[in-house]
Amino acid sequence: xxxxxxxxxxxxxxxxxxxIATRRVGAYHHLTFVAPGLAEHARPGQFVAVAxxxxxxxxxxxxxxxxHRVSPSGTYGGTVDxxxxxxxxxxxxxxxxxxxxxxxxxxxxxxPFPLPKEPVPTILVGGxxxxxxxxxxxxxLRERGCRVEMVLxxxxxxxxxxxxxxxxxxxxxxxxxxxxxxxxxxxxxxxLPELIRSTGAGVxxxxxxxxxxxxxxxxxxxxxxxAQVAVEESMACGVGVCMTCxxxxxxxxxxxxxVRSCVEGPIxxxxxxxxxxxxxxxxxxxxxxxxxxxxxxx
Amino acid sequence: MGVFGSTRLTALGSRxxxxxxxxxxxxxxxADDAAVRGAEPAPAVDMSVDLAGAVLPSPMMTASGxxxxxxxxHRFFDVTELGAFVTKSVMAEPRSGRGTPRMAxxxxxxxxxxxxxxxxxxxxxxxxxxxxKQAGARAMVSIAxxxxxxxxxxxxxxxxxxxxxAVVGVEVNISCPNVANRGLVFACDPHASxxxxxxxxxxxxxxxxxxxxxxxxxxxxxxxxxAAVKAGADGLTMINTLLGMVIDTDLLRPQLGGVTGGLSGPxxxxxxxxxxxxxxAAMLQGRLPFVPIVGVGGVRTGRDALELVAAGASAVQVGxxxxxxxxxxxxxxxxxxxxxQDKGFARFTDVVGxxxxxxx
Numbered sequence: 310x311x312x313x314x315x316x317x318x319x320x321x322x323x324x325x326x327x328x329i330a331t332r333r334v335g336a337y338h339h340l341t342f343v344a345p346g347l348a349e350h351a352r353p354g355q356f357v358a359v360a361x362x363x364x365x366x367x368x369x370x371x372x373x374x375x376x377h378r379v380s381p382s383g384t385y386g387g388t389v390d391x392x393x394x395x396x397x398x399x400x401x402x403x404x405x406x407x408x409x410x411x412x413x414x415x416x417x418x419x420x421p422f423p424l425p426k427e428p429v430p431t432i433l434v435g436g437x438x439x440x441x442x443x444x445x446x447x448x449x450l451r452e453r454g455c456r457v458e459m460v461l462x463x464x465x466x467x468x469x470x471x472x473x474x475x476x477x478x479x480x481x482x483x484x485x486x487x488x489x490x491x492x493x494x495x496x497x498x499x500x501l502p503e504l505i506r507s508t509g510a511g512v513x514x515x516x517x518x519x520x521x522x523x524x525x526x527x528x529x530x531x532x533x534x535x536a537q538v539a540v541e542e543s544m545a546c547g548v549g550v551c552m553t554c555x556x557x558x559x560x561x562x563x564x565x566x567x568v569r570s571c572v573e574g575p576i577x578x579x580x581x582x583x584x585x586x587x588x589x590x591x592x593x594x595x596x597x598x599x600x601x602x603x604x605x606x607x
Numbered sequence: 608m609g610v611f612g613s614t615r616l617t618a619l620g621s622r623x624x625x626x627x628x629x630x631x632x633x634x635x636x637x638a639d640d641a642a643v644r645g646a647e648p649a650p651a652v653d654m655s656v657d658l659a660g661a662v663l664p665s666p667m668m669t670a671s672g673x674x675x676x677x678x679x680x681h682r683f684f685d686v687t688e689l690g691a692f693v694t695k696s697v698m699a700e701p702r703s704g705r706g707t708p709r710m711a712x713x714x715x716x717x718x719x720x721x722x723x724x725x726x727x728x729x730x731x732x733x734x735x736x737x738x739x740k741q742a743g744a745r746a747m748v749s750i751a752x753x754x755x756x757x758x759x760x761x762x763x764x765x766x767x768x769x770x771x772x773a774v775v776g777v778e779v780n781i782s783c784p785n786v787a788n789r790g791l792v793f794a795c796d797p798h799a800s801x802x803x804x805x806x807x808x809x810x811x812x813x814x815x816x817x818x819x820x821x822x823x824x825x826x827x828x829x830x831x832x833x834a835a836v837k838a839g840a841d842g843l844t845m846i847n848t849l850l851g852m853v854i855d856t857d858l859l860r861p862q863l864g865g866v867t868g869g870l871s872g873p874x875x876x877x878x879x880x881x882x883x884x885x886x887x888a889a890m891l892q893g894r895l896p897f898v899p900i901v902g903v904g905g906v907r908t909g910r911d912a913l914e915l916v917a918a919g920a921s922a923v924q925v926g927x928x929x930x931x932x933x934x935x936x937x938x939x940x941x942x943x944x945x946x947x948q949d950k951g952f953a954r955f956t957d958v959v960g961x962x963x964x965x966x967x
Contacts, residue, residue, distance in 0.1 A: 600704075
């Protein structure tokens with residue numbers, strides 16, 4: 310176990326993390342790593358970038374996961390928990406790890422969820438295992454006196470994450486599944502308007518697929534609430550140097566820029582994201598974005 | 608040290624001679640040193656290099672476009688540990704770059720299609736360069752353009768900037784599309800390459816070396832290297848990425864938004880070693896003056912770096928490996944130093960191009 314890089318004051322560490330627990334949770338894997346120095350800096354909404362396949366791996370790009378939980382001290386020292394869905398060679402490698410295997414972890418990265426200054430009612434929306442960072446956020450919000458409602462949605466029951474945990478750390482929980490295998494049949498956006506109205510929520514936090522984040526933003530905006538969304542863009546580095554995880558976001562000055570979701574995000578105000586640019590798996594650069602391609606492209 | 612700096616203005620013949628003498632001498636030295644040392648710990652290896660007048664304490668650099676402009680990696684290591692910090696290619700105006708997906712993972716590498724996203728040279732000299740200066744970094748500024756005139760304009764604004772004294776060299780990224788020639792990249796055409804280099808050379812003071820960054824996607828890289836050096840390039844950086852493409856087999860369409868992209872990572876290292884070898888060999892044959900080669904392409908470890916150096920590189924950039932390990936540019940430097948020490952070399956420069964003397 311070693312901290313291989315941590316410049317004083319950087320607020321981030323690169324550590325060799327030992328896996329101490331791995332268990333299946335529905336369609337996902339919940340992994341706990343010993344990661345000295347990481348937990349102390351972490352806030353809900355931040356993420357870790359994990360190298361996969363060992364030092365000679367042919368899969369060079371780091372896999373990024375939002376932090377499910379951290380524990381600054383315990384039997385093993387500081388730990389970090391992430392939730393992984395095995396859908397490619399890198400995530401498969403991670404879910405095949407056994408206890409005491411070691412993984413290179415960089416974190417915490419990105420900006421955390423902004424917390425309200427006043428104890429306003431809040432709603433936390435998680436799509437699939439996008440709910441992973443929300444339980445820690447719920448506890449943090451409740452410590453500040455905020456009422457917390459959670460909405461967990463997925464295609465089917467096995468793809469929900471944390472329903473039991475949600476009941477423990479939220480004031481109320483609503484579950485939706487596309488196929489009706491648990492909770493309401495339908496989407497999270499079906500139940501959201503009424504929930505915002507009945508709770509008087511001022512902030513809706515959401516984490517999950519882009520389409521869901523867009524509809525949560527639309528519903529929240531229509532109901533007069535602020536949406537804070539954690540985006541899932543694919544990243545190569547997670548630390549701000551590869552420029553692959555960009556998306557069009559309007560700044561305080563009203564100008565749209567292609568910003569890096571790893572350093573400027575992953576949390577954005579939903580009404581600042583140019584959702585109309587995302588279509589069919591592509592994101593195009595809005596014509597009014599700073600430095601957008603002229604006629605004929607770059 | 609000083610081999611390139613002290614000989615680059617002399618006649619071609621004497622340059623070759625200097626090179627030969629240097630290598631003959633150093634190998635014998637290393638052997639003697641090893642014999643005398645016995646069980647004593649080996650002395651520290653002198654890692655300093657003189658790249659056409661840019662004297663650097665280390666041959667290690669970031670690779671343009673793989674390290675942003677300094678702040679991000681300074682969280683993981685002190686950027687002054689590098690010989691030079693190579694910035695992301697900057698053009699005249701701000702550029703959004705392309706849409707996404709911009710990236711695809713490939714075996715031991717990746718494909719990228721960023722589209723030269725950047726703040727534009729004015730914002731660069733106002734924000735990024737002063738940051739590098741206050742951090743104490745030696746900046747190698749990478750510049751790009753859609754026309755040869757744009758390269759010159761960018762160089763002129765750079766030269767006039769307040770923090771220009773932090774600049775130890777300029778890398779001319781001629782591997783970008785030339786709008787005046789139907790988008791063919793400058794570095795695929797010797798005349799276009801020469802024109803850009805000549806215009807940039809005019810804009811910069813003589814004591815700032817310029818390095819032309821070459822693409823391996825050409826029939827004969829030596830021809831391009833010759834044109835660039837003849838036009839005034841003080842050194843050559845090679846290689847840029849190779850053009851590639853990935854098909855998403857679920858959607859049966861190109862995976863990148865930009866359709867094609869640049870292939871990088873350990874998968875391309877043998878191509879870099881080959882390109883460096885060919886250009887170095889041409890120098891040894893007198894077909895090209897001796898200028899320093901900055902090696903880049905697929906370096907992940909000190910051993911990888913040593914391959915490029917032995918083929919002829921006087922400095923080494925670490926690019927895609929930084930995505931895997933943010934400390935890679937300095938880690939590779941330490942590994943390279945330890946490797947040279949284990950092999951009994953006293954000076955990094957003694958190993959530059961050494962493989963050419965050892966061919967069967």
